[in-house]
Amino acid sequence: MDGDTRGLGSRVGMGLGRPTRRLVVLGGAAAALAVLVDHGLRVDVPTPPPPVPTRRRAPDELVLLAAVAGLDQVVQAEGEVLSEHQDALVRQLRTLGQEQLRALRGRLTNAGVPTAVIDAAVRRARTTPTTPAAPAGSASGQVHTPQALARLLRDSVGPNAWAPLTTATAGTRQLLAAAYGQRLAGALLLGCEVPAPRASPLRADLVARTAALVYAFQVVSAQSTGAQRRAAESSLSALSDLESSLSGSTSVSPAGWALPYPVTTPRAARRLATDTLSAAVDAAAALTRSDATATSLEDVVGWSAHLQALAVGWDLPLTAFPGASS
Structure with missing residues (x-):
């Protein structure tokens, strides 16, 4: 009997001891969990994903976005004019503008700028045109004639367009300066005056280059006949006026330039006309160097625009990026 009682007691004690130990273990785990929760560890939710890294702006992103937004408005205006006036020159200008848009948008996307960012900049400019290349008040909806388009082309390359180019990389600066020169040439060809800007550090160089062109066209005129001679005399007059507007009261002494x-012969004279004008337009791009000031860029581009417009009369068509190599 006693043996049975001891055995029962032992079995009861063993049965009661295991739940007690489990309670102790569970209590300890709960206490440890409470400490971890108190220190900020959450075990009831998944770990949040790491933050998405912010995209870094591409080189020249802001100046290119502004240029694309402004150019989009110009191309829109050209399309509206074409819807009412089937003008061959306006059609050509629109084609060149579309080519410029493709190139500049491609430059942005190749640098990693999302298309959505580019499109957003264009949409903003369409509602509030405040980009350097499209000042307020130049919305394309206000342009319905070639004459109005000419004024838009001139005014869209205003004083605010140049300072951003001084901080741009060489390739972007050259491309945009060339595109702006083509736009101003279009304004000239549509009959809008583009006066010479204020003198810049490059003015003496531009005067010398123009004087050389004046001499070349004196030779072209002397060696031409008929319609070519009349064209040469007209170009010579335009170049002389350009030289005067650039030099002001400063006289330019003949330099005896070598041909x-x-x-x-008339054939050689025509070759001289096209060669010298083409070389001068190409040289303008090289003058947009890294140390060029805003006034220098404006000076060079305006000078180039006059030469491009003159060259059209010698069967040298406008190009999207005259003289640019990037």
């Missing part, structure tokens, strides 16, 4: 080859 690149003998010019004794």
Whole structure:
């Protein structure tokens, strides 16, 4: 009997001891969990994902976005004019503008700028045109004639367009300066005056280059006949006026420039006209160097625009980025 009682007691004690130990273990785990929760560890939710890294702006992103937004308005205006006036020059200008848009948008996307960012900049400019290349008040909806378009082309490349280019990389600066020159040339060809800006540090260089062109066209005129002679005399007059507007009261002494080859026939004279004008337009892009000031860029681009417009009369068509190599 006693043996049975001891055995029962032992079995009861063993049965009661296991739940007690489990309670102790569970209590300890709960206490440890409470400490961890108190220190900020949450075990009831998944770990949040790491923050998405902020996209870094591409080189020249802001100046290119502004240029694309302004150019979009110009192309829109050209399309509206074409819907009412089937003008061959306006059609050509629109084609060049579309080519510029593709190139500049491609420059942005190649640098990693999302298309959505570009489109957003264009939409903002369409509602509030405040970009350097499209000042307020130049909304395309106000342009219905070639004459109005000419004024838009001129005014869209205003004084605020140049300072951003001084901080841009060489390729972007050259591309945008060339595109702006083409736009101003379009304004000239549509009959809008583009006066010479205030003198810049490059003005003496531009005067010398223009004087050389004046001399070349004196030779072209002397060696031409008929319609070519009349065209040469008209170009000579335009170049002389450009030289005067650039030099102001400063007189330019004849320098006895050497011709690149003998010019004794009308055919050679025509070659001299096209070669010298083409070389001058190409040289303008090289003058948009890294140390160019805003006034220098404006000076060079305006000078180039006059030469581009003049060159059209010698069967040298406008191009999207005249002289640019990037």
